Amino acid sequence: MxxxxxxxxxxxxxxxxxxxxxxxxxxxxxxxxxxxxxxxxxxxxxxxxxxxxxxxxxxxxxxxxxxxxxxxxxxxxxxxxAKVHAEYSGLICGYDNIGQLGIDRWLQVLAVASAEQNLCVVSCGTALTIDLTAGLQHLGGYILPNLYLQRNSLIQNTKGIKIPDMAFSELSPGRNTIDAVHHGIFFGLLSTIRQVMLQSPRQLILTGGDAALFAAYLNDFNPRIEPDLLLKGLKIYIAQQPT
CATH class of the missing domain: 3.30.420.40 (ATPase, nucleotide binding domain)
Structure with missing residues (x-):
């Protein structure tokens, strides 16, 4: 097929x-x-x-x-x-109003949720999203502007500073404005993920285009990178549809 x-x-x-x-x-x-x-x-x-x-x-x-x-x-x-359900294939949605949960986040959680594990699923896309599970119970999560949205916001509101495209690959204090912006944004997002992970032990799963970049600085949490996690979830969703 x-x-x-x-x-x-x-x-x-x-x-x-x-x-x-x-x-x-x-x-x-x-x-x-x-x-x-x-x-x-x-x-x-x-x-x-x-x-x-x-x-x-x-x-x-x-x-x-x-x-x-x-x-x-x-x-x-x-x-x-695909659409978000209050319960689907055993996974229970953590949102009070299921219509407010993005289908992309729901499918990514559906792809990896299991009764045996508590998860922190981080998607490094247009927004950086964090979703938590306790077994098959989705607990909700967090949404933050990603690396580039935050950078663009600073460009628009900071006169005289032109920020070129470059890798967010350092955490040391910036010794010029460009580095201070890049390192500060990356440090902030990594710190958010770390704080979430420290709340309770769980498996960290990273997906999206910048997953490898984040994983390099989160090695102490033994992150698992899952490429095309949404596709995996969409396949599971379709497979569970009534024929």
Missing amino acids: KRLWLDIGNTRLKYWITEDQQVIEQAAELHLQSPADLMLGLIQHFKSLELDHVGISSVQDKKNNDRILRILRMLDVPVTF
Whole structure:
């Protein structure tokens, strides 16, 4: 069976094509606040693949999701949008209002939650999100601006300082403004994760584009890097859907 898996975030659309559970193609593109237009540009390629099913994680609003669905119907295959449940496959949502929990965070927790472990799942994406579990009970979490959002905020509000793109790879006190900004932002996010981890022992799981960067400074917590964690959760979600 050949499937298309879509992760439609606030700024980026990522997709995977799998055949017999193996990823045979993947890509990620910025959608510039118009994911449906980007989807329209991809649909002919997807049609050529002769797909059997589409599974979607989307943080977009209903209007955008409806537009995306209309375009995907051109494929003439079943399309499933994942959604947050109060309980799913044994995992219990920790939010009082489940509609407020992002589907991306829910699927990432669903991918790794188990009755035997307490987890801290950190996603290093457009936002840095932290979700905690106690067994199969999701406890809620934290959301912070990521490295680059914080840097951009400082650029916009600090006159005369131009911050170039560079790696956030040092924690020493900055000896110039550029280093002070980068090191300070990175230090702050790492300190937040450390404080959360010190509240109670749990397995630290990192995912997202900057997972390896954070892992290098959190070695004492024995972090586990999980690439494509959302895809894993989306597969579990679809597998548990009633036929």
